[in-house]
Amino acid sequence: MGTITKALELLDFFSKSRAEIGLGDFVKLTGRDKATVHRHLVELMQNGWLEQDPTTRAYRLGPAILRLSAVREATYPTRALIRPVVHRLSEDVGELVHASLLQGDQLSPIYFADPRRHGVQVHFNLSELLPLHATSSGLAVLAFSSDDLRTRILNGAMTAYTDQTVTDPDTLRALIDETRRTGLASSANAFDPEVASQGTAIFGSGDRPVGALSVSVPSVRATPDHLATIRGPLIQAARDITRSLGGTYPPEHPLSRP
Amino acid sequence: MGTITKALELLDFFSKSRAEIGLGDFVKLTGRDKATVHRHLVELMQNGWLEQDPTTRAYRLGPAILRLSAVREATYPTRALIRPVVHRLSEDVGELVHASLLQGDQLSPIYFADPRRHGVQVHFNLSELLPLHATSSGLAVLAFSSDDLRTRILNGAMTAYTDQTVTDPDTLRALIDETRRTGLASSANAFDPEVASQGTAIFGSGDRPVGALSVSVPSVRATPDHLATIRGPLIQAARDITRSLGGTYPPEHPLSRP
DNA sequence: TACCGCCGGTTCAAATAATAAACCGATCAA
DNA sequence: TTGATCGGTTTATTATTTGAACCGGCGGTA
Secondary structure, eight states, X not given: OOHHHHHHHHHHTOBTTBOOXXXXXXXXXXXXXXXXXXXXXXXXXXXXXXXXXXXXXXXXXXTHHHHHHHHHHHHSOHHHHHHHHHHHHHHHHTSEEEEEEEETTEEEEEEEEOOOOSSSOOOOOTTSOEEXXXXXXXXXXXXXXXXXXXXXXXXXXOOOSSTTOOOXXXXXXXXXXXXXXXXXXXXXXXXXXXXXXXXXXXXXXXXXXXXXXXXXXXXXXXXXXXXXXXXXXXXXXXXXXHHHTTOXXXXXXXXXXX | OOHHHHHHHHHHTXXXXXXXXXXXXXXXXXXXXXXXXXXXXXXXXXXXXXXXXXXXXXXXXXXXXXXXXXXXXXXXOHHHHHHHHHHHHHHHHTSXXXXXXXXXXXXXXXXXXXXXXXXXOOOOOXXXXXXXXXXXXXXXXXXXXXXXXXXHHXXXXXXXXXXXXXXXXXXXXXHHXXXXXXXXXXXXXXXXXXXXXXXXXXXXXXXXXEEEEEEEEEGGGOOHHHHHHHHHHHHHHHHHHXXXXXXXXXXXXXXXXX
């Protein structure tokens, strides 16, 4: 692992529930040496990616991020394009919808919409990275990702988030093959307990998925009928996003022959 | 310069007018070896900070940035706090107002408002970094920054953006001393020609400025009277921002004794 | 006051990772 | 065919990163 990756990984520890992180915390989180972590932190700080609270000496995300995200959205407004589609789908199916983009070996959620129509709701945290192996979005991506990414995930360590998380490579491979046939991934209670979700990949201008769109349903409402009614709108919404990104489905994808 | 800094500097080349950059462009922009640049790009891409267009092979900013900026704004909403103040001030004085945050040795603009009330307007690009030595915001920051930063800037290479940019360290030092006495920095035609601006520092919880607020006026309207009417509202707005950031002026600042 | 553990931060020899010249293959134009 | 340009790769050399030990400040406590 290169130095750059080590430094960037430090940033991934920040989330809504973890807005400030001290040197000692980073050392525990990473298992790396204090001096190493400190050097990385200082260098990130010098470039504006972190700033340090002058009294607590804890680190938080810096202003550099704000500028770059403005540049990205101004020039390549994925978030703005995806937003209305996610909203509409969420109203349509009356359930939590979220879109995420592939970021290395994880998914980075970029937008979600929750119609709050029912008593029971699926909770969703926009600022935590999602694993590929334990989410329907992840399976949808893996089904059409490069062999390289797929084998890296399947051969790597896979966290069991619940007692129903599939961590057996062969079982996962079967699920992924199924997803490749249908274009739609399903998972139940694999990441959050009591939540069933269905996901499908979205594509950019290449043959590889850039992310996924998924609908999550509380288990109490996850009847086969209800899940079936979701599929059509979900697939249509993903198609809309793919089109507005200027993307095309790869030949092996079932939706490439509509 | 460390490897991390070298990699992060690559990201700073992106702006609204430069959304996609190829390997060769980066080589020219940085003057570094192709292999070096390529390794950095790959590592940034693996972590989601860049993505590569599959057909043109050019690089663009990736989704990692979107997630982190959401985290920062959710937990430390500088931008959201500053926005209304900038707007109000801009309406008040009828001129372009912008706020920027200190990011390393430069200023990162995070918000601007333009009342578009006059025929002649100051143009402003939100996505380019600003130099400390050639802007009123920069002088306002330098007046209260650490000795370390100040000497680094004054002893470093300073670009002359116009023929009126002050690049002589002693003259600059005098301007900075003046700013420290009054709490307000002025500059004319130093960065953009035909633009005069006044700026003042904003503070966080430490004794050092976190950024600056400034008003820019086209030279044709930059009469002493007009500039004088701007000062009061500008200083009040900066005070509002500093307060809402939980900040305090350092003892040597004239506004610490209101 | 003295002692203790814990915090953020620093030092410098040793180990490791970054670098850059040369190279590869593809594409395009003359 | 040639050659110019593009993105990308290889590998010996070189410079940077690493981490054990250390420093000094802080808060609690005996």
